[in-house]
Amino acid sequence: MNPNLLENLENIDIEIPLFLEAIFQKYGYDFRDYSTAHIKRRLMHRMAIGRFETISQMQDKILRDKSFFISLLEDLSINVTEMFRDPEFYSSFREHVVPNLRTYPFIKIWHAGCATGEEVYSLAILLKEENLLDRCQIYATDFNRRVLDIAKLGIYPTQDLGKFSRNYLEAGGKGKLSDYYTLKYGSLKLDQSLSKKVVFADHNLVTDNVFAEVNLILCRNVLIYFNKDLQNKVIDLFYKSLSSSGFLCLGTKESLRFTQLESNFANIDSSQKIYKKRIN
Amino acid sequence: MFRAAVIGTSYGGLDALKAIIPHLSKDFPLAVFVVLHIGDNKNDSFIRYLKKQSKVKIKEAEEKEEIKPGTVYFAPPNYHMLIENDSTIALSADPKIHHSRPSIDVLFESAAWHFKNQLVGILLTGLNKDGAHGIKEIQKYAGITIVEDPETATATIMPASAIEIMKPDYILPLDQISKKIIELSELY
Numbered sequence: 001m002n003p004n005l006l007e008n009l010e011n012i013d014i015e016i017p018l019f020l021e022a023i024f025q026k027y028g029y030d031f032r033d034y035s036t037a038h039i040k041r042r043l044m045h046r047m048a049i050g051r052f053e054t055i056s057q058m059q060d061k062i063l064r065d066k067s068f069f070i071s072l073l074e075d076l077s078i079n080v081t082e083m084f085r086d087p088e089f090y091s092s093f094r095e096h097v098v099p100n101l102r103t104y105p106f107i108k109i110w111h112a113g114c115a116t117g118e119e120v121y122s123l124a125i126l127l128k129e130e131n132l133l134d135r136c137q138i139y140a141t142d143f144n145r146r147v148l149d150i151a152k153l154g155i156y157p158t159q160d161l162g163k164f165s166r167n168y169l170e171a172g173g174k175g176k177l178s179d180y181y182t183l184k185y186g187s188l189k190l191d192q193s194l195s196k197k198v199v200f201a202d203h204n205l206v207t208d209n210v211f212a213e214v215n216l217i218l219c220r221n222v223l224i225y226f227n228k229d230l231q232n233k234v235i236d237l238f239y240k241s242l243s244s245s246g247f248l249c250l251g252t253k254e255s256l257r258f259t260q261l262e263s264n265f266a267n268i269d270s271s272q273k274i275y276k277k278r279i280n
Numbered sequence: 281m282f283r284a285a286v287i288g289t290s291y292g293g294l295d296a297l298k299a300i301i302p303h304l305s306k307d308f309p310l311a312v313f314v315v316l317h318i319g320d321n322k323n324d325s326f327i328r329y330l331k332k333q334s335k336v337k338i339k340e341a342e343e344k345e346e347i348k349p350g351t352v353y354f355a356p357p358n359y360h361m362l363i364e365n366d367s368t369i370a371l372s373a374d375p376k377i378h379h380s381r382p383s384i385d386v387l388f389e390s391a392a393w394h395f396k397n398q399l400v401g402i403l404l405t406g407l408n409k410d411g412a413h414g415i416k417e418i419q420k421y422a423g424i425t426i427v428e429d430p431e432t433a434t435a436t437i438m439p440a441s442a443i444e445i446m447k448p449d450y451i452l453p454l455d456q457i458s459k460k461i462i463e464l465s466e467l468y
Contacts, residue, residue, distance in 0.1 A: 005421065006396065009396070013365065036366075037363060037372075038374075041386070044389075221373040224343050224371050224373065253356055253371050254343060258344075
């Protein structure tokens with residue numbers, strides 16, 4: 001192998017933490033405890049696209065060019081989502097969580113890392129079908145304001161409509177997905193009544209604190225991007241935000257296993273990663 | 281000495297993997313990572329079947345799992361699989377690459393960066409170009425590359441796309457690939 005290539009690779013492991021430190025110091029966004037494999041992949045690609053020789057060169061640019069930082073922020077944020085993603089989760093939610101929620105006069109829900117909002121609307125549809133939506137207040141948060149703007153609009157391209165409709169039915173939907181949207185100009189617009197009980201807000205799981213006490217937290221496919229330390233920190237934040245016997249729903253491949261607060265939660269559905277805060 | 285092997289395949293991949301994994305011994309010295317395109321389907325039943333036929337340990341990869349030799353890790357459907365600096369497995373729900381999640385390119389690239397010249401990359405039958413860029417990256421960092429001979433592959437596009445952009449160390453028919461992997465794993 002070309003010795004320069006190997007040296008480059010070794011240098012990259014030194015440069016990435018410095019680069020993330022620079023972003024934190026300059027712009028306040030903290031990616032320092034993200035999983036390295038993800039960050040490395042994204043930075044290597046940005047480096048190739050921007051024809052930078054090294055991460056250090058890119059660091060020079062990021063400190064001096066805010067628009068470059070904005071585009072990099074897009075690379076580093078996780079915006080992949082779909083309506084009723086993992087339909088099995090929603091059917092389990094209907095079975096295990098909904099009966100509990102019925103016993104509350106008022107239900108506060110935090111959807112953390114909501115990206116463009118498809119899963120927030122999915123939850124709202126489910127709650128509406130269970131006649132619970134009117135009793136709910138949903139806080140849907142993300143650190144990326146651009147995706148929050150899309151979430152607020154609730155307008156999505158129709159290209160994935162087939163998939164969304166299939167997911168909806170597999171998730172135990174009680175009607176048709178088309179009951180909840182109108183088609184306009186090649187886009188689907190979700191019914192306004194769904195977002196009546198939703199507040200979309202800017203919140204960063206890494207740097208911000210508890211902002212409300214809630215009965216239910218959904219944070220799916222976000223923790224996989226964090227390292228162990230940060231996972232523990234965020235789970236602690238969730239623990240503090242949950243009311244007694246509140247529910248926590250994680251992504252299918254995420255788990256509380258081996259985290260510090262594992263014993264503070266009971267397993268409600270171990271394959272769909274639904275947990276309940278234990279009463280102390 | 282090699283530490284790991286990565287295998288990528290799509291259409292025809294079930295049969296191709298059946299022709300390789302059962303030949304690995306119980307104390308096979310490498311960790312093996314597999315990306316098999318399987319759409320939205322689960323791969324539980326295939327993994328169960330392979331386990332019955334094989335002596336080597338086989339499992340679906342878990343997030344932050346520590347990498348151990350003598351184990352075959354399958355990427356879970358709908359998640360990319362990557363290798364972390366601290367020799368653990370990372371999963372990601374990032375966008376599809378070549379219409380695929382898990383993507384072979386994502387695994388191969390991150391394995392190439394981590395294992396460098398201690399990696400064997402194997403690209404088998406498949407109907408799209410996923411893996412071609414990745415196996416080129418493995419070669420760039422001095423890993424050994426094996427591509428299934430498109431002449432004998434169930435679907436030729438995947439191996440042929442790799443051969444178009446790089447020169448693999450070995451182009452082999454399917455029935456000779458397990459022998460080559462075992463031979464390489466015994467090198468010190």
